Amino acid sequence: MQIRNDLKYYGKIASDKLGYVAGQIEVTTKCFQHCRGCSSWHDSLQEFSLQKIKKVYLDLCEFKTFEHLTLTGGDPQAWTFLNEFLEWHLKQNKKPKLQISTAMTQNISEISLWQHAIDDVRVSLDAYSGSMYHYIRGDKENSPSKIIDKCWELRHPNLAFIITVYPENQCELCDLVILLNEHAKKGLSIRKIIIMAAIGEKSGKQERDFWNKWEHDKCAIMHNDDYIIPTNFSDDIQKVRHFCNLEEAKNVRCWSGRIGFHIKADGALYPCCLVGGEALKTNKAFCIGNVFEKSLQELYDKYIPTFFYQTEICRKICQYKQLQINLIGEQASKICLSMP
Ligand code: SF4
Ligand code: SF4
Secondary structure, eight states: OOOOHHHHHHHHHHHTTOOOOEEEEEOBSOOSOOOTTOOGGGSOOOBOOHHHHHHHHHHHHTSTTOOEEEEESSOGGGOTTHHHHHHHHHHOSSOOEEEEEEOOOSOOSOHHHHHHHOSEEEEEOOOSSHHHHHHHHOOSSOOHHHHHHHHHHHOOTTEEEEEEEOTTTGGGHHHHHHHHHHHHHTTOOOOEEEEEEOOSTTSOOOOHHHHHHHHHHHHHHHTOTTOOSOEEEOTTHHHHHHHHTSGGGGGOOOOGGGTEEEEOTTSEEESSTTTTTSSSOOOGGGOOEETTTSOHHHHHHHOOOOOGGGSHHHHHHOOHHHHHHHHHHHHHHHOOOSOO
């Protein structure tokens, strides 16, 4: 598999054990929806206290390499301490870039605070029609138009939409992309549309028809000159699955946990959001430790890149970016640049 040039740098950071670069924290398990493919809303209610998030944040700032923190959930809009945390974050000297992943179902009381404290806002929107929105997200109170209205109110300069495609909502993908482009043409600033195929046990079977339509929609959307929002489709999903199941994958260690992390609302630390169960089932066997008990540096040092593709779970759920980091980390770990 060809390695993307922009990721090579991260593979080297991983193999040299220089520190975390980016990661995400589930600040609360609470959310306002019951999405079909998600297991998180079944979790018992837990959330980060302000004191605990500050400690983890300051630990992260000790890593010279650290660049990017994502608040996720549940839904960060349901987190009791969101506004207090944003105010505190604004006052810090060393500030990592802050991203928030939300369904944007709630009114934002502190618009100016969001605009100043948050670098990136990612809104999940998986349907064009109200009926499909209810079906996918288990939420009868909201609809795509209500979510987009909230985005208009916020007018964040770095707003992105994430569309997760299941077999059931695939028929609405093109209409949704058209709709978002219409809003962009009217002046709503949308930095990007990110289109991902649903993963995990509850996502429905993606058979050949799904992938044929995926390729068709991808071609139609990417080559439409009328669209003004840059759109990304998850890269080479089928190639990733194919590679993960090859014998050679079993000789590749997981270096992703050397530059990234996923932290659950109970403080449990995982090497990536996939085994950490962001909107998926959490695989507790991959837990590295707990950030409420040990410093992130101690836990970082404890993580040993391991041949995780020998496990069925990683062969099933690992994604393009993580696989690329793992491949380049494995290559970089074997390079010796000393003079012959
Ligand atoms: S995907 Fe997000 S918004 Fe949907 S149920 Fe899961 S945590 Fe809630
Ligand atoms: S899913 Fe991929 S990145 Fe995550 S632990 Fe497994 S091998 Fe590593």
